Amino acid sequence: MTATAKPLAQDPIAQARRHWDEHGWGDAADGMAAVTAVMRTSQILFTRVETVLKPFGLTFSRFELLALLSFTASGALPMAKAGARLQVHPTSVTNTVDRLEQAGLAERRSHPSDGRTVLVGITPAGRELVPLAAAALNAEVFSRPGFGQQDLTDLTDILTRFRRRAGDFDESAG
Template structure:
């Protein structure tokens, strides 16, 4: 298998894991990504759209649906009178933590064929690719 095929196949496996964990919590992959982004920051809608690769109307809908479920809340931006910041609620934080544990467990299972040295090398190489 060449590099492209290997990366594509690996991405499919990771997407399956994310979809399975999401399905257990009635979340889409994009909603899982939203919760993951909000774990350690409170971005504005524009920044959130950039992280997720979504336009303004899509982000607004995504945040509105999560807000209706009690997972996120919007607060006025202290720096922009028209802007809002998006943050996890306590329920959203709990769900994000549960999802993270489940994803970590399944990714660990996925990488169990690698020994400790190979896992370390893989992590270093993948980090170079995602943070050029």
């Protein structure tokens, strides 16, 4: 499944790269093509993931939060810590938790020893849903993402190096 109903006759990124060269921006053409290709690939994969999660009433951000909570021993995390682990803005965490609460999949709780901290916890319904949604994602997207095994290894290595250099994480800190 792709994000477009009908494949295009030409690769628009290759076409854009040629235009970059023609306009005298050749020194940036490879970078533009790579960045644009990564962004388009992200759109295609995001669409696939969202399509798989829709029957479960989830978006990827809601699934990510539920999965994160399901991996914790207590089933709960401070909202700020959940946002940091998912690398999203506090407003996004609040909106995601609001939607999960409306669906009965998560709930806000008071922290037992810190009155300023709000915990988000997974409900029994959320715990039941995570493995079902994960199984669907594994079967329909993650087990066959459209890359060969060596490509997956290389791509993960390349993107990990990029993320590290961009300051996305610091392995020496943890």
